Amino acid sequence: MSGKAGKILKDNLWTNNPIFIQILGICSTLAVTNSVRNTLIMTVGVSLATAFSSLTLSAMQAAIPRKVRMIVQVLVISFYVILIDIVLRAYLPDVSKQLGPYVGLIITNCIIMGRAEAFAAANKPFLSFWDGLTSGLGYMAVLVSIAVVREVLGFGSLLGFRVMPQGFEPWTIMIMAPSAFFLVAFVMWWAKTVQAKAAVKAAAAKAGPKPAPAKA
Amino acid sequence: MxxxxxxxxxxxxxxxxxxxxxxxxxxxxxxxxxxxxxxxFAERAAVLDALKIPYGSPQEALDQYEKLLREQPVPEGAGAEKAYRYEADGKTYFAARVTGAGLWGSITIILGADSGLERLTGLQVVAQNETPGLGGRIDEAWFRDQFRGEKIGPRGIRIRTGAEAQGKGDPDPDNGLLDGVSGASRTSQSMQSIVNAGIEALRAIAGGAR
Structure with missing residues (x-):
């Protein structure tokens, strides 16, 4: 993998993750993460919509007048989202019914427009596609981890299969939106702590070996 | 340019x-x-489910529908969009398609009951726009299954909401009481009024059929 593509991957999954660093797409994080299945479908939808809209917008960028830049971005994003909606309705009607209005709401997911504006507007199409896809994966990684915790504790099941023992009392709070707030906060706390520690370590390594502690 | x-x-x-x-x-x-x-298929399967008629494949569902069900005229002012009639073992059952206001948009259900309006046979949610994961859970099996064989009280059914709701379904089919969705009291209340409106519609339909 070339250096730039690798850096984009690392950025979107870790150093500049859309959820715990950029804090984007939080609305859907709260809503869909109480079931792993819905979360997977939603995040695959977001990843594809981000990847393809970044690709298209980047390919078109030379022709787009600045005045209507955002209108065109929204148009392209809605195009892909409606396409996903049509495919779900035709081939996965159950999923389409369960996700209901949330498929349409992918259009308003800030990650998609964020990537279109911050990356695709200034980069080559294939790199933009990669950036969109990996941003979606960064979003997926966090949402799926939260969904696993919420589904196991809230329903006692994973992907619909029972994993907890019979006597397990489900935690109702885990099914409700507030639990996603706590869990997102925990993920942010963990990621920022790990990143801050790594930064301190890197700075220390740069400064050279530690001086011996002075005697009192 | x-x-x-x-x-x-x-x-x-x-x-x-x-x-x-x-x-x-x-x-x-x-x-x-x-x-x-x-x-x-979704619409027909929902009617079959609401009337507790089993089917295997999608094709079988369409065949069962053609074979066993008849569309029933809806009396004026009954409040149902469509009604269906089903006869088995000398008993008559009715199902009605009813729409009412939910929290975010309208909710459309199909509700089935015996012709004497003693017990419900089942409930299916055909269309809803409630919050996924909260109100949207009215479409989950545990919620729908509580309505199977539930006794209809003199004032219809009641859905528990708020602190009263257990969020896992009411096991007693004789109390006319059902469990609401935890965290979705408004949707649960809406379901109570839609189901009760459905029961009234079924009463009018069954009355008109006699």
Missing amino acids: KKDSILYVVVFTFLVCAAFVFFLALANEATKERVAANRL
Whole structure:
């Protein structure tokens, strides 16, 4: 993998993750993460919509007048989202019914427009596609981890299969939106702590070996 | 032409919109029949489920529907959009399609009951726009299954909400009481009024059929 593509991957999954660093797409994080299945479908939808809209917008960028830049971005994003909606309705009607209005709401997911504006507007199409896809994966990684915790504790099941023992009392709070707030906060706390520690370590390594502690 | 001139902006926007809309229309046209077939199956399967008629494959569901069910005229003012009649073992059952207001949009259900309106046979949610994960859970099996064989009280049924709700379904079919969705009291209350309106509609339909 070339250096730039690798850096984009690392950025979107870790150093500049859309959820715990950029804090984007939080609305859907709260809503869909109480079931792993819905979360997977939603995040695959977001990843594809981000990847393809970044690709298209980047390919078109030379022709787009600045005045209507955002209108065109929204148009392209809605195009892909409606396409996903049509495919779900035709081939996965159950999923389409369960996700209901949330498929349409992918259009308003800030990650998609964020990537279109911050990356695709200034980069080559294939790199933009990669950036969109990996941003979606960064979003997926966090949402799926939260969904696993919420589904196991809230329903006692994973992907619909029972994993907890019979006597397990489900935690109702885990099914409700507030639990996603706590869990997102925990993920942010963990990621920022790990990143801050790594930064301190890197700075220390740069400064050279530690001086011996002075005697009192 | 300059990229920032008004003419370019207008022509560009027009062409881009036309092109993308064209492809969407194409995709819509290509899947139209499939979507219509899915919808027909969903609707018929919901009626069968609400009346507790078993079926295996989608084709079998369509066949069962043709064979066993008859559409029933809805008396004026009954409040149902469609009604169905089913006869088995010398008993008559009715199902009605009813729409009412939910929290975010309308909720459409199919409700089945015996002709004496003693017990419900089942409930299916055909369309809803409630919050996924909260109110949207009215479409989950644990919620729907509570309605199977539930006794209809003199004032219909009641759905527990708020602190009263257990969020896992009421096991007693004789109390006319059902469990609401935890965290979705407003949707649960809406379901209570829609189901009770459905019961009234079924009463009018069964009365009209006699």
